[in-house]
Amino acid sequence: xxxxxxxxxxxxxxxxxxxxxxxxxxxxxxxxxxxxxxxxxxxxxxxxxxxxxxxxxxxxxxxxxxxxxxxxxxxxxxxxxxxxxxxxxxxxxxxxxxxxxxxxxxxxxxxxxxxxxxxxxxxxxxxxxxxxxxxxxxxxxxxxxxxxxxxxxxxxxxxxxxxxxxxxxxxxxxxxxxxxxxxxxxxxxxxxxxxxxxxxxxxxxxxxxxxxxxxxxxxxxxxxxxxxxxxxxxxxxxxxxxxxxxxxxxxxxxxxxxxxxxxxxxxxxxxxxxxxxxxxxxxxxxxxxxxxxxxxxxxxxxxxxxxxxxxxxxxxxxxxxxxxxxxxxxxxxxxxxxxxxxxxxxxxxxxxx
Amino acid sequence: xxxxxxxxxxxxxxxxxxxxxxxxxxxxxxxxxxxxxxxxxxxxxxxxxxxxxxxxxxxxxxxxxxxxxxxxxxxxxxxxxxxxxxxxxxxxxxxxxxxxxxxxxxxxxxxxxxxxxxxxxxxxxxxxxxxxxxxxxxxxxxxxxxxxxxxxxxxxxxxxxxxxxxxxxxxxxxxxxxxxxxxxxxxxxxxxxxxxxxxxxxxxxxxxxxxxxxxxxxxxxxxxxxxxxxxxxxxxxxxxxxxxxxxxxxxxxxxxxxxxxxxxxxxxxxxxxxxxxxxxxxxxxxxxxxxxxxxxxxxxxxxxxxxxxxxxxxxxxxxxxxxxxxxxxxxxxxxxxx
Numbered sequence: 001x002x003x004x005x006x007x008x009x010x011x012x013x014x015x016x017x018x019x020x021x022x023x024x025x026x027x028x029x030x031x032x033x034x035x036x037x038x039x040x041x042x043x044x045x046x047x048x049x050x051x052x053x054x055x056x057x058x059x060x061x062x063x064x065x066x067x068x069x070x071x072x073x074x075x076x077x078x079x080x081x082x083x084x085x086x087x088x089x090x091x092x093x094x095x096x097x098x099x100x101x102x103x104x105x106x107x108x109x110x111x112x113x114x115x116x117x118x119x120x121x122x123x124x125x126x127x128x129x130x131x132x133x134x135x136x137x138x139x140x141x142x143x144x145x146x147x148x149x150x151x152x153x154x155x156x157x158x159x160x161x162x163x164x165x166x167x168x169x170x171x172x173x174x175x176x177x178x179x180x181x182x183x184x185x186x187x188x189x190x191x192x193x194x195x196x197x198x199x200x201x202x203x204x205x206x207x208x209x210x211x212x213x214x215x216x217x218x219x220x221x222x223x224x225x226x227x228x229x230x231x232x233x234x235x236x237x238x239x240x241x242x243x244x245x246x247x248x249x250x251x252x253x254x255x256x257x258x259x260x261x262x263x264x265x266x267x268x269x270x271x272x273x274x275x276x277x278x279x280x281x282x283x284x285x286x287x288x289x290x291x292x293x294x295x296x297x298x299x300x301x302x303x304x305x306x307x308x309x310x311x312x313x314x315x316x317x318x319x320x321x322x323x324x325x326x327x328x329x330x331x332x333x334x335x336x337x338x339x340x341x342x343x344x345x346x347x348x349x350x351x352x353x
Numbered sequence: 354x355x356x357x358x359x360x361x362x363x364x365x366x367x368x369x370x371x372x373x374x375x376x377x378x379x380x381x382x383x384x385x386x387x388x389x390x391x392x393x394x395x396x397x398x399x400x401x402x403x404x405x406x407x408x409x410x411x412x413x414x415x416x417x418x419x420x421x422x423x424x425x426x427x428x429x430x431x432x433x434x435x436x437x438x439x440x441x442x443x444x445x446x447x448x449x450x451x452x453x454x455x456x457x458x459x460x461x462x463x464x465x466x467x468x469x470x471x472x473x474x475x476x477x478x479x480x481x482x483x484x485x486x487x488x489x490x491x492x493x494x495x496x497x498x499x500x501x502x503x504x505x506x507x508x509x510x511x512x513x514x515x516x517x518x519x520x521x522x523x524x525x526x527x528x529x530x531x532x533x534x535x536x537x538x539x540x541x542x543x544x545x546x547x548x549x550x551x552x553x554x555x556x557x558x559x560x561x562x563x564x565x566x567x568x569x570x571x572x573x574x575x576x577x578x579x580x581x582x583x584x585x586x587x588x589x590x591x592x593x594x595x596x597x598x599x600x601x602x603x604x605x606x607x608x609x610x611x612x613x614x615x616x617x618x619x620x621x622x623x624x625x626x627x628x629x630x631x632x633x634x635x636x637x638x639x640x641x642x643x644x645x646x647x648x649x650x651x652x653x654x655x656x657x658x659x660x661x662x663x664x665x666x667x668x669x670x671x672x673x674x675x676x677x678x679x680x681x682x683x684x685x686x687x688x689x690x691x
Contacts, residue, residue, distance in 0.1 A: 109500070109512035159683065168508045169686055172451070175511055176683040179456070179619065183675030186544040190669060197540075198533075201526070281519060329527060336523035340516065347513075348499045 027300035030293045034307040038088065041311055045084045045318040046076050050325065086211040087317045087331060088310035089219040090272035091282050095290075095309025096227050097268040098283030099302055100261050103237045105167035108288070108347065112269040113280035114174040115262070119181035120152025121145040121273040122204055126185050129200045130192035142274035149270035152177065157262060165258065208276050208317050208331055215275050222271035226264045227306065233261060234298035241296055279316075279332040282309045285339040288346055312339070370639055373632060377646040381430075384653040388429070389422050392660050424552035429652045429670070431555060432547065432615050433625075435562060437648025438569050439607040440622025441629070441640060445576050446600040450627070450689060451507045451682070454490075454608035455619025458517030462493025463612035465521040465528075468539060472532055483558045486609035493517050494601055545618035545671015547656055558610040565606040569641055572600060576637040618671040620678020621648055627685065651677075 040055075047058040053072070061068045061076045097112035113119070125145045128136055136144060156177050160169040185204075189197050202209070236257045239247040244254045272279065286309035287301065294300040313331055316338065320329035389401045396414045404415035405423075436454065443452040454460050466489025467482055474481075500513035529539065541548075575596045578586040587593050611618060629643040655673040662668055 107508065107512065109509060109516060111516075114512075114515070159687070163687060168506075171508055172511060172686040173683050175456070175515060176679045176686065179682075180675060180679035183544075183619075183672045183679070187668060187672045190540050190544050190546075190672075191666070201530070281523075284516070324531070327531065329530065333523045333527050333530075336520055337527070340520035340523075343516065344496060344500055 023300065024294075027294050027297070027304070031300070031304055031307065034304065034311060038307055038311045038314070041314045041318070042084050042088065045087075045314050046080045048318060048322050049075075049080060051075055082213050082216050083208050083211040083317065084314055085216045086219055086275055087208050087313040089216065089223050090208075090276045090279055091286070091309035091311070091313030092306035093219070093223045093227065093268040093272045093309075094280055094283040094313075095286035095305040096223075096230050096302055097265040098280075098309075099287045099290075099298065099305050100230055100237065100265045100268075101283070102287055103241045103296075103298065104258050104261055105171050106241055106243075107167065107171060108350065109284070110171055111280050111284035112265060113278065113283070114171055114178065115266065115269075116152040116156040116174050116177045116181070117149035117266050117269040118273050118278050118280050119178040119185070121149035121270055122278060123152075123181045123185050123188075124148025125204075126188045126192075126200050130188045130196045133196055146270040146274040149273060150266060152181065153262075153266040153270070157259070165255075202277075202330060204277055209328060211276070219271060219275050222267060226267045226271075227302075230261070230264045230268070231299075231302045233257070233264075234302060237261070237298040237302075238296070276313075277330065277332060279313060279335060281332065281336045281339050282312050285343050285346075286312055288343065367639075370633065374642060374646065377643065377650065381646055381650050381653065384650055384657070385426055385430075388426050388653050388657050389418055391657055392422065393664060425547055425656065426653065428547050428552060428555060428614060429656045430649045431559075431562065432611050432618060433621060433648040433650070433652025434645045435566070435607040435611050435648075436618060436621040436652070437625040437629075437644040438566060438641060439604045439611075440624075440648075441626045441637075441644045442569065442572070442576075442600045442607075443604050443622065444626050445579065445637070446597050447510060449507050449510055450685060451511050451623070453620060453623035454604060455617060455621075456511060456518075456623060456682075457497050457514035458493045458521060459490045459497070459604065459608050460612055460617035460619060461518045461521040461525070462496075463487070463489040463609045464543060464617045465489055465525045466492070467613060468525050468528055468543075471539070472528055479554075480557055482554075483561060483610060483613045486613045487561075487605055489521075490605040490609040490612070491602075493521060494605060496520075541669065542616040544669045545616040545674070546669040547615045547659075554614045558613055561606050562610050565603050565610070568599070568603055570638065572596065572603070573637045573641065576600075577635075580637070616669075616671060618652075618674055620674045620682065621651060624678045624681045625651060627681070 043055050043058050043062070046062065047053040047055045051072075053061075053076075057068075057072075058076060061072055062081070065073045065077060094112055098110075101110045101112050101115065102108060122145075124147070125141060128141060128144060156170070156174045159177075160166075160173040189201065192200075236247070236252045239250050239252045240254060240257065240261075247254055247257075269280065269283070286305045289308050289312075290301055290305035294304055312335060316335040317331035319338075320331050320334040323329070386398065386401060389404075390396050390398060394414075394417065396418060400412070400414045401418055403409065403412075404418040408419060409415055410419075439454050440452070443454060443457070444450060463486040466485045470477065470482065470485040496517045497510070497513045500516060501510045525543070575586065575591045578589045578591045579593065579596060581589075583593055586596075608622075625644050625648040626640070628647050629640055633639040633643055652670070652674070655677065656670050659668045659670045659673045662673075
């Protein structure tokens with residue numbers, strides 16, 4: 001690329017010796033800013049809880065665990081850190097999924113839950129928790145939830161592309177399937193044994209209280225693979241939001257690109273739903289917040305919304321743990337509570353503009 | 354097709370439509386009898402007849418019918434009729450084939466307000482529950498409008514409804530997590546349950562309901578004009594804003610009443626108007642009447658299904674209507690949307 005074609009204020013970033021790309025300094029700044037914010041939130045999240053620490057103290061414990069008292073190290077490293085990291089990773093995954101879905105449906109109100117992943121995973125989970133408890137071991141539950149999410153999402157895709165795919169159909173068929181599945185889930189919630197239902201409900205509300213280091217690793221794996229693939233598709237996404245015809249004329253075939261992107265979206269969503277329950281409101285708002293800083297340039301939008309999504313879930317989880325302590329509110333519910341009013345204001349403003 | 358031709362040729366006296374109404378009434382009557390006879394214990398038709406007209410309080414079967422099934426039947430009839438009317442009005446004023454009080458979050462808004470009022474303001478009597486439900490329904494409707502705007506397409510309206518539903522059901526879930534006993538008490542109601550005890554609740558809401566149903570029929574002329582398009586309606590002398598606002602108010606009252614009585618029951622308002630429009634197309638007076646009857650029929654049938662599918666257990670009626678309604682919704686999307 002020649003120098004004069006570049007946007008005015010841009011910096012050259014060298015990833016490896018042979019791979020380099022250009023980024024606007026603006027985007028780099030916001031990315032760093034929200035990255036630091038995320039770091040701060042993680043520290044704050046590690047500090048608060050039933051055993052209160054100062055932020056400085058939590059920093060010391062994380063940096064140099066061998067110097068701190070063993071009890072505190074245990075609290076931070078075994079309970080709080082995995083939980084926070086799972087929260088951050090799930091938030092990032094859902095935010096990326098949200099960006100993808102909003103771009104391929106060209107709809108500001110689309111969220112990753114719409115294509116049925118969330119409802120499918122929840123229904124599968126409820127079946128195995130409430131109807132046939134103990135059939136599969138607890139640690140395999142997320143895997144089954146993930147498979148359920150995949151199956152339902154592919155049903156939605158097949159149905160909506162039965163007579164030719166269109167974004168509206170995808171979204172609305174998703175709404176239909178989701179509401180049918182949630183009726184099924186509600187049936188189980190209503191008639192199941194109240195104790196089993198109680199634990200299932202905690203999970204459904206997006207609760208992170210069982211987070212552990214293996215979960216962090218699994219989630220990291222999915223986020224790295226699917227997230228980076230999604231990021232590499234940023235050019236396709238940039239073109240797809242302009243419409244299928246424009247995209248096609250610039251060499252992006254939406255019949256191939258859309259299923260692939262949806263697959264990424266489903267993978268990201270179902271991985272995080274399986275780990276942390278239904279948090280998908282993040283996927284709705286994080287892209288919108290990110291768009292205020294970098295518009296629709298997906299090269300910057302994807303990483304920025306990932307970081308913002310991570311911030312949001314960490315914030316939601318920390319608030320859910322601390323505001324009503326000793327009662328723990330699921331992060332997903334807290335997020336809806338914070339996010340929905342903001343979102344409504346945002347959308348009504350967008351509409352006027 | 355036959356309907357239309359005959360209605361035109363015999364100007365003034367719509368035989369075909371009246372006979373359609375009579376057929377539907379007959380169907381409703383048969384369904385009602387089935388509703389009374391089927392259940393955890395099947396009761397023969399003679400006993401039902403006796404229970405209704407020569408009541409003998411010593412016969413246990415007759416007591417079952419009088420005390421529990423009859424109440425349930427009445428509630429289903431009222432709920433079905435009001436939801437169907439709400440659906441017709443919503444689809445008319447939003448010019449949107451996919452509008453439904455359940456899908457657009459109005460029911461969940463009403464449900465949240467009812468739960469909140471039960472938990473936070475127990476000192477208000479239960480007479481105030483419908484008022485809270487109206488407030489919640491109105492609030493949810495305003496949020497949906499704010500999110501989507503009047504003139505937006507179906508997809509945007511439905512998605513706005515999904516967001517609002519998510520908001521309100523999350524808030525309800527939080528309330529119920531804070532108050533565990535509330536969950537135990539309310540979880541049946543929250544998925545749209547019809548039960549015998551609901552007849553009592555009907556007494557709180559019937560003044561509003563009767564008023565709303567009568568009002569629906571006064572909107573007929575303006576709705577007929579509005580069907581031709583907003584501008585045409587305005588040029589025919591219809592106050593479009595007033596029509597929309599009063600239509601919305603009626604939807605709020607109707608679905609608020611239903612939520613107070615039976616909890617959020619979805620998809621009836623979506624499915625019924627479409628079925629009714631297969632039978633009548635061009636007049637809202639007939640459309641209202643047909644929808645009323647079809648809604649009643651649908652809800653009685655769903656309630657029968659709710660009671661006999663898992664005999665002797667009962668499923669919530671709202672779940673049955675979702676299972677019936679969601680496929681219809683998907684079929685509508687696949688046929689109508691491009």
